[in-house]
Amino acid sequence: MIEIRDLEVAYDQDIALKELNLSVPAHSTCAVIGSSGCGKTTLLYALAGLVRPQSGSIVIGGKSVSGIRKETGLVLQDYGLLPWKTVRDNLAFPLKARGFGAVETSERVGAMLEELGLESLGHRLPGELSGGQKQRVAIGRTLVLEPDVLLMDEASSALDAMTKELIQNLVLRLHRERQFTLVLVTHNIEEAVFLGQRILVMADGRVQEQIDNPYFGEADFRDHPSFFEMSLKIRRRLYEQA
Numbered sequence: 001m002i003e004i005r006d007l008e009v010a011y012d013q014d015i016a017l018k019e020l021n022l023s024v025p026a027h028s029t030c031a032v033i034g035s036s037g038c039g040k041t042t043l044l045y046a047l048a049g050l051v052r053p054q055s056g057s058i059v060i061g062g063k064s065v066s067g068i069r070k071e072t073g074l075v076l077q078d079y080g081l082l083p084w085k086t087v088r089d090n091l092a093f094p095l096k097a098r099g100f101g102a103v104e105t106s107e108r109v110g111a112m113l114e115e116l117g118l119e120s121l122g123h124r125l126p127g128e129l130s131g132g133q134k135q136r137v138a139i140g141r142t143l144v145l146e147p148d149v150l151l152m153d154e155a156s157s158a159l160d161a162m163t164k165e166l167i168q169n170l171v172l173r174l175h176r177e178r179q180f181t182l183v184l185v186t187h188n189i190e191e192a193v194f195l196g197q198r199i200l201v202m203a204d205g206r207v208q209e210q211i212d213n214p215y216f217g218e219a220d221f222r223d224h225p226s227f228f229e230m231s232l233k234i235r236r237r238l239y240e241q242a
């Protein structure tokens with residue numbers, strides 16, 4: 001589904017990604033972890049077509065990425081909600097912008113509010129929501145367009161421990177139901193282990209290691225010894241790179 005070959009991205013003289021190779025099968029999930037500045041967001045932007053690589057190629061669904069791809073959804077760290085629009089209007093906005101009619105927009109928005117447990121908050125402004133609620137709206141705003149690839153940057157980093165886990169549970173459920181290909185960037189080890197079928201450890205603009213996570217998606221995975229073993233493995237790898 002996603003094939004990256006020898007990708008190099010630079011901002012002026014600074015090289016942010018080097019010799020990056022990655023393949024993410026359709027409907028699978030990949031968590032990208034690494035210390036601040038290692039190039040995670042840059043990788044996501046390159047996948048979204050928002051930064052142009054110096055060299056290498058990105059192919060999604062058999063087509064080379066050369067700009068914004070409409071089937072790719074992007075959820076950013078700062079939520080990117082429009083502060084003057086209600087929750088309902090924030091969800092409707094991407095549909096209207098793409099020419100969906102009033103009836104279909106209203107149906108899709110209503111279904112999304114229900115799916116995300118936001119029915120009672122439709123009339124609120126983003127400033128009247130908690131962090132976890134804002135994150136749910138941000139996810140909903142992307143999913144109303146039914147993307148086949150979902151890119152998420154630090155989905156839960158601004159949230160408290162419990163809300164973080166609830167958002168992670170939600171992302172896992174949505175992935176099961178909707179089967180999008182997920183690339184999720186995080187610096188949280190537990191989040192990478194919970195949401196990544198494969199975990200990519202990055203350092204200094206390169207992928208240092210790709211680790212398969214065979215128990216991904218198991219019921220109550222967080223309570224299993226295999227969850228702790230995998231977390232420990234990733235933690236060790238991160239410290240080795242530091």
Ligand SMILES: Nc1ncnc2c1ncn2[C@@H]1O[C@H](COP(=O)(O)OP(=O)(O)OP(=O)(O)O)[C@@H](O)[C@H]1O
Nearest residue numbers: 011014016034035036037038039040041042043187
């Ligand atoms: N717009 C930009 N102009 C110049 N340099 C940039 C720009 N954006 C990022 N960089 C640099 O590229 C490198 C990778 O940045 P990136 O934002 O991808 O890191 P990150 O892994 O997402 O970090 P964090 O965990 O802090 O979000 C860093 O050295 C950063 O300073």
Ligand SMILES: [Mg+2]
Nearest residue numbers: 040041042153
């Ligand atoms: Mg980042």
